Amino acid sequence: MKKRQKKNGGSPMDPLRQSPSRSSSRASSPRTLPCEMLGYVGIEAVLDQLKIKAMKMGFEFNIMVVGQSGLGKSTMVNTLFKSKMWKSTMPGLGVPTPQTLQLQSVTHVIEESGVKLKLTVTDTPGFGDQINNDKCWDPILGYINEQYEHYLQEEILITRQRHIPDTRVHCCVYFVPPTGHWLRPLDIEFLQRLCRTVNVVPVIARADSLTIEEREAFRHRIQENLKTHGIEVYPQKCFDEDINDKILNSKIRERIPFAVVGADREHIVNGRCVLGRKTKWGIIEVENMAHCEFPLLRDLLIRSHLQDLKDITHNVHYENYRIFRLNESHVLPRGPGWVNLAPAPASVPAPAGPQANPSPPKVGGWAKDNSDEEC
Amino acid sequence: MDKEYVGFAALPNQLHRKSVKKGFDFTLMVAGESGLGKSTLINSLFLTNLYEDRQVPEARARLTQTLTIERRGVEIEEGGVKVKLTLVDTPGFGDSVDCSGCWLPVVRFIEEQFEQYLRDESGLNRKNIQDSRVHCCLYFISPFGRGLRPLDVAFLRAVHEKVNIIPVIGKADALMPKETQALKQKIREQLQEEEINIYQFPDCDSDEDEDFKRQDAEMKESIPFAVVGSCEVVRDGGTRPVRGRCYSWGTVEVENPHHCDFLNLRRMLVQTHLQDLKEVTHDLLYEGYRARCLQSLARPGARDRASRSKLSRQSATEIPLPMLPLADTEKLIREKDEELRRMQEMLEKMQAQMQQNQAQGEQSDAL
Numbered sequence: 001m002k003k004r005q006k007k008n009g010g011s012p013m014d015p016l017r018q019s020p021s022r023s024s025s026r027a028s029s030p031r032t033l034p035c036e037m038l039g040y041v042g043i044e045a046v047l048d049q050l051k052i053k054a055m056k057m058g059f060e061f062n063i064m065v066v067g068q069s070g071l072g073k074s075t076m077v078n079t080l081f082k083s084k085m086w087k088s089t090m091p092g093l094g095v096p097t098p099q100t101l102q103l104q105s106v107t108h109v110i111e112e113s114g115v116k117l118k119l120t121v122t123d124t125p126g127f128g129d130q131i132n133n134d135k136c137w138d139p140i141l142g143y144i145n146e147q148y149e150h151y152l153q154e155e156i157l158i159t160r161q162r163h164i165p166d167t168r169v170h171c172c173v174y175f176v177p178p179t180g181h182w183l184r185p186l187d188i189e190f191l192q193r194l195c196r197t198v199n200v201v202p203v204i205a206r207a208d209s210l211t212i213e214e215r216e217a218f219r220h221r222i223q224e225n226l227k228t229h230g231i232e233v234y235p236q237k238c239f240d241e242d243i244n245d246k247i248l249n250s251k252i253r254e255r256i257p258f259a260v261v262g263a264d265r266e267h268i269v270n271g272r273c274v275l276g277r278k279t280k281w282g283i284i285e286v287e288n289m290a291h292c293e294f295p296l297l298r299d300l301l302i303r304s305h306l307q308d309l310k311d312i313t314h315n316v317h318y319e320n321y322r323i324f325r326l327n328e329s330h331v332l333p334r335g336p337g338w339v340n341l342a343p344a345p346a347s348v349p350a351p352a353g354p355q356a357n358p359s360p361p362k363v364g365g366w367a368k369d370n371s372d373e374e375c
Numbered sequence: 376m377d378k379e380y381v382g383f384a385a386l387p388n389q390l391h392r393k394s395v396k397k398g399f400d401f402t403l404m405v406a407g408e409s410g411l412g413k414s415t416l417i418n419s420l421f422l423t424n425l426y427e428d429r430q431v432p433e434a435r436a437r438l439t440q441t442l443t444i445e446r447r448g449v450e451i452e453e454g455g456v457k458v459k460l461t462l463v464d465t466p467g468f469g470d471s472v473d474c475s476g477c478w479l480p481v482v483r484f485i486e487e488q489f490e491q492y493l494r495d496e497s498g499l500n501r502k503n504i505q506d507s508r509v510h511c512c513l514y515f516i517s518p519f520g521r522g523l524r525p526l527d528v529a530f531l532r533a534v535h536e537k538v539n540i541i542p543v544i545g546k547a548d549a550l551m552p553k554e555t556q557a558l559k560q561k562i563r564e565q566l567q568e569e570e571i572n573i574y575q576f577p578d579c580d581s582d583e584d585e586d587f588k589r590q591d592a593e594m595k596e597s598i599p600f601a602v603v604g605s606c607e608v609v610r611d612g613g614t615r616p617v618r619g620r621c622y623s624w625g626t627v628e629v630e631n632p633h634h635c636d637f638l639n640l641r642r643m644l645v646q647t648h649l650q651d652l653k654e655v656t657h658d659l660l661y662e663g664y665r666a667r668c669l670q671s672l673a674r675p676g677a678r679d680r681a682s683r684s685k686l687s688r689q690s691a692t693e694i695p696l697p698m699l700p701l702a703d704t705e706k707l708i709r710e711k712d713e714e715l716r717r718m719q720e721m722l723e724k725m726q727a728q729m730q731q732n733q734a735q736g737e738q739s740d741a742l
Contacts, residue, residue: 070519131526132473177519178549179410186472206519209549211622279551280633282625290623 058109058116060166061306062147064198065121066140066190067175068128071205076173076262077121079275079286080298083110084264101126101139122169128186137190144169144198148321155322168318170309171234171301172198175205176257180218183225191231198317199234199309201300202226207259207292208277208284215259222257233257235305239312252300258293261286398457400506401649402488404538405462406481406530407515408469411545416513416604417462419618419629420641423449442467442480463509469526478530485509485537489664503712510656511574511644512538515545516599522561523569531571537660539574539652541644542566547601547635548620548627555601562599573598576643577651594643600636605629 065073078084107120122143127136147168154164172194176187183191187202194200202222207215226233233256235249263275263286277284286294301309405413445464450457465481468474488508495504512534516527523531531540542562547555566573579591609621619628629637644652 068519070517070521072519129524131529132475134473177410177517178546179408181410184470189472206549208622209518209546211620277551279548279625281548281627282622284622284624 055114055116057163058118059306060118060120061310062120062122062167062170063301064124064140064144064169064172065175066124066127066172067205068177069125071175071177072262073123073173073175073205075264076175076203076205076260077123078264079262079294080301081108081110081119083108101136103139103143120167133186136186137193141193141197144172144194145321148318149325151318152322152325166310168313169198170306170313172200173301174200174202176202176222178204178206178210178218178259180210180214182221188225188229188231191226191233192229195231195233197321199236199312200231201234201297202257203297204257204259206261208261210259219255219257219259234309234312236312239316248304252296255293255296258297258300260294260297261292262294395456398459399649400459400461401653402461402463402507402509402511403644404465404481404485404509404512405515406465406468406512407545408517408526409466411515411517412602412604413464413513413515413545415606416543416545416602416637418606419604419637420644421449421451421460422606423451442477444480444484461507468530474526477526478533481530482533482537485534486664489537489661490668492661493665493668508656508661509538511652512540514540514542516542516562518544518546518549518558518601522558523565528565528569528571531566531573532569535571535573536663539655539660540571541574541640542599543640544599544601546603548603550601559597559599559601574652574655576648594639597636597639600640602637602640603627603629603635604637 063077065077067073101124103122103124105120105122107118109116109118111117124140127140130136151164151166151168154160174187174191174194176183191200191202204210204215204218204222210218225231232238235252237249237253240246240249261277261284263277263284265275265277266273267276267278267283268274269276269283269285274283274288275286277286285291289295403417405417407413443466445466447462447464449460449462451460452458463484468477468481471477485508492504492506492508495501514527514531516523531542534540544550544555544558544562550558576591576595579588583591603620605618605620605627607618607620608616609619609626610616617626617628618630619626628634632638
């Protein structure tokens with residue numbers, strides 16, 4: 001797995017981190033002058049040690065897929081991780097869409113070349129399927145905040161576990177239906193609310209119904225929409241650390257949202273066995289860049305930015321939540337409980353803004369959705 | 376000459392000639408969520424560019440927009456036959472976050488057309504009744520769903536007794552063949568469950584040939600039609616140019632029966648069942664509306680009584696029609712039509728006179 005070198009040395013990987021590095025690459029650190037090496041010391045072996053420890057501990061990744069039913073969410077997850085996480089159903093079969101939004105989580109441990117990944121996928125069947133979809137994003141926001149709350153409760157204990165189980169959602173993939181026109185009002189409402197709480201990666205679902213020109217036009221319109229409404233999707237511009245990151249991420253930002261196609265059936269094309277969809281006029285190969293942008297999505301989520309997604313979730317989104325909760329409780333007695341947080345109410349109200357915070361979070365203000373004024 | 380030959384075998388020809396002279400008018404409504412390829416399909420069906428100056432509004436505009444009903448008219452002529460096609464579009468349907476009741480303007484529109492016809496029919500001057508009733512509604516179902524969505528069911532239940540519904544699966548090139556079959560099956564089951572009456576094709580006569588019967592049966596089985604629309608002509612790898620959509624993995628041909636049901640839909644809608652749609656609208660749906668309307672006018676509490684059969688035999692002349700005010704725009708249109716006709720007559724008279732004068736002038740020259 002590719003590791004991105006951070007400026008201040010040593011990528012903060014999950015299993016090794018005892019305390020959240022709040023003073024991570026985001027804040028300024030004292031400049032240290034590089035020193036000339038007189039011989040080989042063997043410092044670089046640290047990387048190997050990290051690697052060995054990581055392989056022992058394994059990794060965790062939590063992903064959430066959101067979108068209307070039938071946009072290929074389950075198939076996409078199966079395609080991404082090349083395993084049957086979910087049973088993807090055909091239109092006629094399977095359970096009918098539920099009347100209200102329900103969240104379903106499935107956890108699997110998958111292994112590749114000795115590296116273990118504990119993958120949790122949360123699905124949201126029933127999103128946007130009803131006649132009245134007002135406030136259908138509430139359960140999703142509630143779930144995400146619940147996971148933050150769990151982590152917070154574990155973190156403030158006196159005797160903490162060595163490794164706090166991380167159930168926070170690291171990435172939310174939002175499936176936009178391929179209408180070819182603009183983002184729908186529902187998409188905008190949802191994205192506006194969620195991009196402040198979690199890393200959101202929008203994708204154009206079922207892109208095999210759009211030609212290349214239509215895809216480009218649609219992509220431009222969506223990018224315009226996102227800009228107009230102030231929606232910052234992953235990779236967020238404000239978190240680019242150095243010039244390399246900027247270059248890499250700008251390339252990605254140009255192509256967001258990716259036009260993806262998912263498939264979990266294999267077909268023979270030119271002697272090779274590929275994942276694809278077979279129609280009467282051709283076979284759509286999922287891994288072929290000329291057909292769809294699935295490889296880009298896979299690379300982003302798994303091969304290059306998985307650790308970055310987790311870092312941003314931990315350093316930014318979780319911190320925002322924590323600050324809000326601490327401010328809200330107003331009580332910091334020293335005693336058996338160390339921090340006595342008021343129990344999180346069922347519907348968390350909008351915060352007044354984290355003012356008493358020395359290092360302001362990059363994302364200004366974490367807001368819950370109950371604010372109709374924001375739209 | 377044959378003594379037994381009377382000559383009325385030529386009657387269909389007379390009908391044909393008259394219809395050609397009169398022309399046909401047909402009102403088609405398209406409904407469904409945006410982004411399902413409705414405009415493209417209409418352009419493909421009638422080979423016109425009805426949606427040339429169309430601008431799709433972006434989401435911000437749509438946040439506050441309510442459902443609007445747009446009417447576009449076009450005259451198409453082919454082989455000497457003129458068809459005056461009116462297209463009723465419903466932009467904004469199913470777009471907003473809260474779509475409750477978004478089908479009500481559509482229902483109201485359809486009923487208004489019936490009402491208009493009822494008043495015209497009961498009026499004094501019945502020579503030039505403009506038939507603006509909706510003859511057919513093409514309802515687009517998303518290929519990405521798992522059958523009919525709650526919104527689809529709500530809309531169809533609201534209009535199925537008022538207009539001929541033909542369900543259509545838009546953008547069908549997103550589906551593999553098995554998926555298409557499964558989706559069609561699911562939709563048919565759902566339509567039966569929800570007791571929605573879609574337009575039923577009349578059975579073909581028993582004396583038609585086998586080929587025709589087979590074609591007819593095939594067509595009936597492929598409802599809802601899975602269609603793909605396109606107005607672009609693509610060169611399909613050396614063979615003749617076809618209308619289709621060009622992807623990097625292949626080309627979908629719109630008029631290829633193996634690729635989609637476009638040909639079936641076109642044949643059914645335009646070639647074989649246009650007149651039947653109009654007749655069903657008139658005989659079944661309009662009459663149903665009329666009966667309901669008049670019954671409720673005659674005796675407001677009549678529905679509770681058991682003597683409904685007696686009521687339906689009551690003639691319309693006994694029931695006073697309330698004078699509901701005509702919409703102003705409709706009146707204006709009528710007046711303008713009248714004016715146009717009068718001006719045309721005057722023009723013709725003037726032309727005739729000019730010709731006469733010319734002829735007289737020539738005569739006087741010659742003398």
